[in-house]
Amino acid sequence: MTQSVPETFKGFGVDKKENWNKPKLVEYKHKQINPHDIVLENEACGLCYSDIHTLQSNWGPYNRNDLVVGHEIVGKVIAVGSAVTQFKVGQRVGIGAGNSACRECGRCNHDNEQYCKKMAGTYNNVDPRSNGYVTQGGYSSHSIADEQFAFAIPESLPSTAAAPLMCAGITVFSPLIRNLGKDAKGKTVGIIGIGGLGHLAVQFANALGAKVVAFSRSSAKKEQALKLGAHEFVATGEEKDWTSKYDDEFDFILNCASGIDGLNLSDYLSVLKVDSKFISVGLPPAKEQFGVSPFTFLKNGVAFGSSLLGSKTEVTEMLRLAAENDIKPWIEEVPISEENCSKALERCVAGDVRYRFVFTEFDKAFN
């Protein structure tokens, strides 16, 4: 350790789902620092809808009663483990929703470490490499992560702009380049839902060279979508025959809406090209399902799937592209505190955010 790491970290934690919107200042022992781990002093953290799903127990139970969420973290390295090769103390680094993995399996060794079956997530996850420590997120003073799950932030990206790229950004960027390639010229992509995920997807799809069609239920976000880089905009609730206009046009459709409830899957599948995919990255509560049959996919030979985060290689490529093309999330900065965490969580649930809250002023809150 090149700098002393405090024995305990501080954060804004919640004890149970009934208090999902009432984070309190908590103090907790940090997880052990493994040889490949780095320790950050946090500077900024985005509010991801996953934070709310977790705090509301939509995806499962609490694994600790001082649960700190947040996995769009940017901070400064204050210590590195004995085997760390990629980072130095003082560097500005981001951490996303993945925290560590086995480093040994085929997935870890072939640019799919986010799919490692032993990956530990950044919060509320039991870390098998730290004696079962339940991980704590970034609404906190410090963070620890394996260097494979930490990313150098380009100079030109402010920490507040980089933070939402750590989860929302890579969540949309990975399926975009896996399905469109790095040069998407001549291809058409549909982005459903202009929110925290979608407003980044539109920017990245545009930067990759694709023709971008943004889908939203109403035309309320039309101007914003076009400003973000969408070439066309469809208000599905207002244009009843939009599918005939886009017959056989789409090489790929990315669903960034927060759920699939009320989404007419058949309409979207009908405008896909043969053999292409509809990928949903918006994750609803685990119990929400919708019915499909092979017939749903038969007419175009298409497939429905999902995608989880992205590899370090992809995060690096995303950050390069963002820096070069001035791609930034549209954010509202919120000085972190009990009161402001509460307000931001509530406003996010109400849909009252364009498009991402980013907590700031960590030094004031935790010193």
Place this chain on the structure above:
Amino acid sequence: MTQSVPETFKGFGVDKKENWNKPKLVEYKHKQINPHDIVLENEACGLCYSDIHTLQSNWGPYNRNDLVVGHEIVGKVIAVGSAVTQFKVGQRVGIGAGNSACRECGRCNHDNEQYCKKMAGTYNNVDPRSNGYVTQGGYSSHSIADEQFAFAIPESLPSTAAAPLMCAGITVFSPLIRNLGKDAKGKTVGIIGIGGLGHLAVQFANALGAKVVAFSRSSAKKEQALKLGAHEFVATGEEKDWTSKYDDEFDFILNCASGIDGLNLSDYLSVLKVDSKFISVGLPPAKEQFGVSPFTFLKNGVAFGSSLLGSKTEVTEMLRLAAENDIKPWIEEVPISEENCSKALERCVAGDVRYRFVFTEFDKAFN
């Protein structure tokens, strides 16, 4: 026309779903012979489960009351339309489930004519290119199809062996080569359901060079599956922890079971490699659905889809591979007649077939 085509054709037709298992000898006017059409005198026709779904109205209503099914047809060309370039009178030719398409769209011109949005199926389909004629299938004396949906049968394949390849064969072959490539060495594929579709999928997947794992509920078909070319066999109802044995092993899984009812989708998705697909070609009644959520696909970033038939290019490649590797359906020949159609349909519903009925002796039935 180089030979006179009879004004009416004969076949074994059904008037309504209550009589699905009671085909009667019927006579009907044939559809108009368009410039690209060829006319066959039928020699053999396989019984596909689609015939039963159609006769039982599982997929929709009857479009005529003398409905003749059957879309695994082999016969001899007796006449060709004025613009036909690929076939001559006297040639042995197969026709599958597709009958004609628009010949103009991108799909028709890029090896995806089976996905043409104006394709007419071989039976019970309204043909927009023949004044709305409702097409009639191959339990009949003659067939008419566009030459793009007709396939020259290699010398070495008997008509009875070639017939089931026209639908069952290409239905499994197309997704296999689209997902594994023509050289599948080093790849592992799972084939679910050893029946009319699955027993061909095992043979083709083996011929493409893949490691083939056959899945069935019980071990009743184990020996047969291994004989067909499966390298390994899993009785999912008897081996409770088969998923751990095959962790991260599969490049592709093809579901050939007749439905999805009782099929544990999550188990199969859990053994797929990252970014791969589970494709279901067994088509259940249209109302049967199963519930999925993006979470179902999240852990491996996989997708669920379907696939429809295959292009002419793919059928040609399949027939070449079948001839070279002596790939043949396991069939039971049935001289076509009212009584035998009835028995075969009933035995097929009862699962009493290993693995395909093929109707023969058309000359006796229709002369």
